[in-house]
Amino acid sequence: MTATLPTHRGTDTAVRLTGVRKTFGQGTRAVTALDGIDLRVAPGEFVCLLGASGCGKTTVLNLIAGLDQPSAGTIELSTSRPAVMFQEAALMPWLTAARNVELPLRLAGVKKAERETRAAELLDLVRLSGAGDKRPHELSGGMRQRVALARALASALNREGDGAALLLMDEPFSALDAITRDFLQSELLRVWQATGTAVVFVTHDVREAVRLGQRVVLLSSKPGRVVQEWAVADLDAPEGALVTEEINGRLREVISSHAA
Numbered sequence: 001m002t003a004t005l006p007t008h009r010g011t012d013t014a015v016r017l018t019g020v021r022k023t024f025g026q027g028t029r030a031v032t033a034l035d036g037i038d039l040r041v042a043p044g045e046f047v048c049l050l051g052a053s054g055c056g057k058t059t060v061l062n063l064i065a066g067l068d069q070p071s072a073g074t075i076e077l078s079t080s081r082p083a084v085m086f087q088e089a090a091l092m093p094w095l096t097a098a099r100n101v102e103l104p105l106r107l108a109g110v111k112k113a114e115r116e117t118r119a120a121e122l123l124d125l126v127r128l129s130g131a132g133d134k135r136p137h138e139l140s141g142g143m144r145q146r147v148a149l150a151r152a153l154a155s156a157l158n159r160e161g162d163g164a165a166l167l168l169m170d171e172p173f174s175a176l177d178a179i180t181r182d183f184l185q186s187e188l189l190r191v192w193q194a195t196g197t198a199v200v201f202v203t204h205d206v207r208e209a210v211r212l213g214q215r216v217v218l219l220s221s222k223p224g225r226v227v228q229e230w231a232v233a234d235l236d237a238p239e240g241a242l243v244t245e246e247i248n249g250r251l252r253e254v255i256s257s258h259a260a
């Protein structure tokens with residue numbers, strides 16, 4: 001069975017993957033990137049997918065986003081199309097920050113006055129209210145990622161009534177310097193709490209995963225499978241440090257067993 005289906009199961013699930021397999025290519029050149037992935041994300045939940053390079057994290061996000069189809073298994077979504085944010089902000093260089101945020105609303109047919117109001121609210125939410133008329137080249141890398149976050153939220157939150165909002169983030173801060181990354185991580189947590197959107201966040205950085213996620217899901221490599229998952233409470237509490245240490249240990253084991 002192979003499908004990506006909208007689900008109207010009610011409010012208990014933002015996205016559910018059941019027995020998902022993904023194979024690229026055919027015959028002797030076939031690569032099974034994912035095998036038997038089961039994952040459920042609740043509405044409003046923040047889940048981090050953690051794994052070494054090449055374990056299939058981006059493939060999982062692409063399948064959830066509908067950018068690719070699973071070779072087997074099912075993906076059920078409570079929204080018709082989740083919003084995606086990548087490592088690069090990918091803003092339209094000829095549009096101002098505000099117009100970039102408005103873009104998904106324009107494509108969805110939202111009227112001009114309303115989309116201007118919503119873009120202004122979202123730029124305010126990501127603390128860029130004074131930068132709406134700037135073009136991407138006038139902004140820093142961190143500011144561009146904040147515009148990209150506002151644009152993704154415009155897209156995700158525009159589907160209210162369509163199901164739970166879902167934001168898919170593929171290593172969105174990994175190209176930024178450590179100070180900006182740290183700042184944007186706390187900004188993302190603030191924005192997530194303010195909007196209540198479910199987030200699936202891909203990273204290879206254990207500390208980032210533990211800091212952001214309510215749940216951290218560790219994937220193995222070749223094929224990508226769920227190895228273990230952890231519920232994360234407070235990173236600054238003693239248990240937070242222990243969880244970080246434990247996840248680091250498991251990740252090292254997974255990488256060395258793959259290398260052996």
Ligand SMILES: Nc1ncnc2c1ncn2[C@@H]1O[C@H](COP(=O)(O)OP(=O)(O)OP(=O)(O)O)[C@@H](O)[C@H]1O
Binds near residue numbers: 025
């Ligand atoms: N279009 C494709 N064709 C063939 N193989 C692919 C394709 N996309 C991904 N793969 C393979 O699938 C596996 C998983 O790739 P994926 O990009 O999902 O990993 P990742 O965990 O996101 O890696 P990274 O952290 O380096 O971005 C890799 O072995 C990769 O080479």
